[in-house]
Amino acid sequence: MLHFFSAHNELVNTTKAMSRCIGEALPTEDQQNACDVLMIHTTIGHDFPTLLSTARELCPNAEIVGCSCAGVIGYDGAHETMRAVAIMAIIADDPSEVIVSHTDQITGMSSYDQSRRMAEDMRERSSGVNMLYFLASGIDIACDRALEGIESVFGPETPIFGGTSSDNFKAITSFQFYGEEIYEHGALLIGFADPTLRVVMGVHHGSVPIGRGFKVTSCDNNRIYELDGQPAWHRLMDALGFPHDQHPGPCIPVAGIGERLSDELIDEYDNEHILRVIVKTEEDGSFYVPVSCQEGATIWLTKRDEELIFDGLRRMLNRLKTQIAVDEEVVAVFQADCAARGRAMFDQINKDEIISIMHDGVMQRPGTPWLGFYGYGEFCLLGGRNTFHNYTTSLFAIVRS
Template sequence: MKTKVATAIAEGTAGDVAKTLAASVKDQLGGDKPSLVFLFASTKQPLKELVPAFGDEFKGATFLGCSTAGEFTQSGDKEGAASIFAVVGDFKIFSAIGTGLRDDVEGTITKLVSELPMEVEGYPHCTAVLLVDGLSGRGEEVTLLAAMMLGESVRLAGGAAGDDLRMKETYVACNGQVQTDAVVISKIYSKVPLGVGVAHGHSPIGGPFQVTRAEGNIVYELDGKPAWEVWLDVTREKARASGMDPETLQGGDVNKFLGVYEGGLEVGEEFKVRVPIGKVPGGAMAFACGIPESTSMHIMDSDGDRQIQSAGLAARRAKDQLGGSAPAGAVVFDCRCRKDLLGNEFSKAVTTIARELGAPIAGFEAYGEVAMNMADLSGFHNTTTVVLAFPK
């Protein structure tokens, strides 16, 4: 069976958006029934209202989704909208949703994995999609536990739900259920491999430094010195050359500075990005996810051109894994931090992905990205593009 993909994006009330998206998907698919639908929605179309509004529009399809911090398709990006990705193809899909991440992340993942089949006859390739509460603080643990329990032959892709930077509550959805403090795991079995590509546009400019004192997501010391002091020492000259003086930054300018100069953890010959989200009184720094003591950390920098180029690289990496097939389309999990870095240029990154694939795309801006692939960066990421490509 040839794979077909439809994408759409719409704004308005939940009811109007559901009607618009459903009509567009049906028109593009020409009567074919999707086997899998992804829905990514702003808080302006609350997921608890939007999911039921679709009713039986895609009866028989696996229906997955989450709340977001920005939405896009190959036609461009928006805020306050909802995007949809529907795929018709020869896939066997099994999905489950579980709650209780904050209290028992291991128990939650163990239960979900046990509910899903380990293999499907005639479909030798498996890719798992993870959608996780973006404010649970469990993204790294969810990713590593899922990878361990699913096995190294299963590629992972996904993202952490957003809430338009309100930082109050995020939601994930699976087949009519909408939950917070939750995670969705969906296993997609296929005859031809799906592609997972991951890349970011940051490069190391200082380090490595050892995290000598940390608790949760707060890093107090690097190499025995206050973390903020080390960050300033490494970045001061470059930041001033670009018009930012890190010694005098206030308010939102601090976040802009930290969006350029992020942390990097070595993974083989590359780096996982760890985004700092603020300075803490006393010289400590807060990060978007936990940083264990004894971690070796670099300080990274980036610019707009590299962010756009890295989006294209993620698409190429995904395309290269399709077993010789051309892409039919892709779901893209991109970071809200990249939108903040690129501003209006973010649409260029989206266009670059679609052009590289030569196929339609849909996705959202996340609070963290998931990619686990033996050939690439692995784990839970920040300020990174993850592309999940479906073969024709």
């Protein structure tokens, strides 16, 4: 049986920050020694080597995993300062109930193979994995291919949830952690094999398309070269009134592009479009999206719709709650939100309200362990299929029957 413990803070001294986190989540030395997996999310200002060595010192037997992010979300709200850290500590009655696999060389082209390799490694070590938490680089990974790689081993029926790392909206690089190693092209797979647990998910975004859309006239996998016959990035910047050499980082909140969903998913998604974030551009005016694209497809610029954001969130939570049986207990909540849904899109009041709606909707009791982060993308089921999303809030409630 797995047990979850979480904590977070905004202390600027890295050693103090991690020590206090672990001290709050696991108050006793016995608990710290018993910790099997320590999941860490941290904003970009912390000294990562110090952060990880402190974690290793305090939890000597734990598999340390994590990634950088634009902010952390705990049971009291969001923390988006340059130095915010959050952890989820997992203690297993049987160590084989939680397995970690990792890779440090995952990029767009290798996304399938590297993910498959990780999944195979995990499958060899445990046959009882019934859900997977997936953390990956948020800059240049082909996330749909990565999901296919994992599914090729565990099958499409095994739920995959999680998100991708981010930086401080700079879209330069993001970091992943395994043990005391720090990667820029890493991915981590955490397999849960506790038969008493299952994951219940909900995903939502509140953006709507504007205008008539852009036709993808040239692309290769997840790299789009042209829109409407023009260099893709230039075309978008023209529409937004930005210069062509605009770095994608500052555009993340406004340059989200939408792709139309198939009709059968629209109700569940509460939206006709699934969104894609642009975090990497090339000098030739092409840009990358996190999933493969097809020539001839239409993509739209989108804008957030406040009413849809709030109402849609409530609807999503209602759907999520109906999936939890009366006799099931929510033992932990993971949350992956798009970095753009933090301070880049909302002021403090809106953000606090959104998070409190989520807390009220999912937490059955105060203090339920909660680990959330603002990344560049989210992995969440849609229509029963493992799907990669952008610009969403994605909630993963771990329930015990």
